[in-house]
Amino acid sequence: MEPLIIKDDFPDELFHLSASELADYLKQPTLFHLKGRLDKPLFFSVLLHGNEDTGWKMIQQLLKKYTKTELPRSVSVFIGNIHAAKYNLRRLENQPDFNRIWQFDSDLPEYQMAETVYIEMQQRGIFASVDIHNNTGKNPFYGCINRLEVDFIKLAYSFAEPIIYFQQPASVQSNAFSKLCPAITLECGQPGSQAGVDFALNYAERLLNLENFDQLPMPDKKPDILHTFATVKIPPFIDYAYENKNCEVSLKSDLEEQNFKIVPKNSVIAESKVGMPFVITNEKQEDITNELFYEEKGQIKNKVDIIPSMVTLNIDVIRQDCYCYLMEPFEY
Numbered sequence: 001m002e003p004l005i006i007k008d009d010f011p012d013e014l015f016h017l018s019a020s021e022l023a024d025y026l027k028q029p030t031l032f033h034l035k036g037r038l039d040k041p042l043f044f045s046v047l048l049h050g051n052e053d054t055g056w057k058m059i060q061q062l063l064k065k066y067t068k069t070e071l072p073r074s075v076s077v078f079i080g081n082i083h084a085a086k087y088n089l090r091r092l093e094n095q096p097d098f099n100r101i102w103q104f105d106s107d108l109p110e111y112q113m114a115e116t117v118y119i120e121m122q123q124r125g126i127f128a129s130v131d132i133h134n135n136t137g138k139n140p141f142y143g144c145i146n147r148l149e150v151d152f153i154k155l156a157y158s159f160a161e162p163i164i165y166f167q168q169p170a171s172v173q174s175n176a177f178s179k180l181c182p183a184i185t186l187e188c189g190q191p192g193s194q195a196g197v198d199f200a201l202n203y204a205e206r207l208l209n210l211e212n213f214d215q216l217p218m219p220d221k222k223p224d225i226l227h228t229f230a231t232v233k234i235p236p237f238i239d240y241a242y243e244n245k246n247c248e249v250s251l252k253s254d255l256e257e258q259n260f261k262i263v264p265k266n267s268v269i270a271e272s273k274v275g276m277p278f279v280i281t282n283e284k285q286e287d288i289t290n291e292l293f294y295e296e297k298g299q300i301k302n303k304v305d306i307i308p309s310m311v312t313l314n315i316d317v318i319r320q321d322c323y324c325y326l327m328e329p330f331e332y
């Protein structure tokens with residue numbers, strides 16, 4: 001079976017299909033190249049995570065506006081993990097994570113597919129890349145970039161502030177496309193919210209109508225950037241849940257409310273019967289758990305003030321991805 005389908009038209013049927021209906025219609029992940037007045041395409045990837053449908057809804061609404069008029073610029077859309085979307089899952093058990101395949105460092109068909117998408121966009125002289133996600137915890141809308149060049153900062157500032165800057169995981173789509181053009185990952189809140197779709201749609205239309213990056217505003221004052229410097233995981237052999245003292249580790253559910261806020265040092269993060277359950281790694285993949293967290297009488301606390309992101313109450317997401325990320329203000 002072909003791992004990727006490439007099309008140069010967008011059938012009307014697609015305007016009526018939800019993310020979970022795409023697999024039966026498209027059969028395979030599909031890349032659409034749609035011609036507009038300016039040649040260099042604006043590229044969107046959606047549904048790299050099958051349960052995050054804001055990007056797909058946004059694309060339907062964006063393209064609907066141009067069914068009778070010419071697109072101001074060519075648009076390419078990659079619709080990623082439709083097979084997981086059918087079941088409203090981030091990925092299927094037997095699949096790699098579609099937002100961790102963009103270093104093309106495996107012979108698996110998903111990695112080959114990602115490389116084909118990348119080469120297609122490189123050959124077309126891609127203008128900018130926008131990868132659209134949701135997250136499961138309570139987070140504000142935010143944009144992530146992997147380079148600190150001025151066009152990347154403008155691209156992110158036009159979406160939201162603070163801007164998030166990270167280098168790990170390096171195998172994400174936006175990091176790969178950063179070698180070709182200004183590239184961003186959008187985090188549009190939780191799936192199913194019309195506010196997230198509207199916010200992304202407004203942003204996408206502004207980008208679509210840009211002739212060049214000089215037209216994007218740069219603020220007088222440097223935008224605030226938060227640097228994601230650490231990833232917090234819980235090893236799979238540990239038995240954990242939220243607010244459940246029967247488990248080895250009972251996580252504190254109020255941390256979800258602290259995403260993007262400062263959690264003062266010595267706050268209780270979890271209660272544990274098995275010592276330190278968390279493994280925190282920095283961007284070099286070094287274990288820095290002991291610099292940040294400590295255990296005291298069965299409680300896990302933070303040694304320093306922390307700013308978490310992506311804390312979620314969804315245990316499956318914690319298992320498939322991570323517990324949270326830690327950020328720090330970035331001086332530049």
Ligand SMILES: [Zn+2]
Nearest residue numbers: 049052133134
């Ligand atoms: Zn995602």
